[in-house]
Amino acid sequence: MLGFNSFRSAKITISGIENIRIIQKGQLIGSNNNLSTFKNFKMLIAA
Template sequence: MLGFKSFDSAEVNITGIENVRMIQKNQIIGSDNNISTFENFAMLMAA
């Protein structure tokens, strides 16, 4: 059976997916439309 062994790892994964979707929909204040979604995500995670 596939799945996450701990709640913490599932939470981190889902949070990352939600952040990427929000960046793609331009729902993040300060996201830059001139750079890729990945670069926006990397800048957000580094902050």
Template sequence: MTRTHEALAAETELWQVKYLNNGVEQDHRNIKRITKPMMGFKSFNSARITLSGIEAMNLIRKGQVKGVEQGSIVSQAKFIEAIFGIAA
């Protein structure tokens, strides 16, 4: 075991949680609903880029981005305008 692995093992706590994946599955439910009608991607790269954009918008909508308030459409629009230089 390398020094990095030993330090990580010493700092890592093992959680015995039976339903740990439920939160992840519920979080992706909205993304699954959006992507289901568009499952005919032409290439892996186009699917990767599209799914990354959908995930990013979901994070912004949920308020998981610093400086963006959850539920504040004005805050979300200002963030998107700052990032992409377009009015949302």
């Protein structure tokens, strides 16, 4: 495994994973529990 080239890229990747977990748990204001995780992510990114 090559790992991350820099601390910055590791930080960006981990923050993205944390954001997805927050959406999956329904802890994000503006998310809709009736939609899939992907649709919630797509809706929130488009806003």
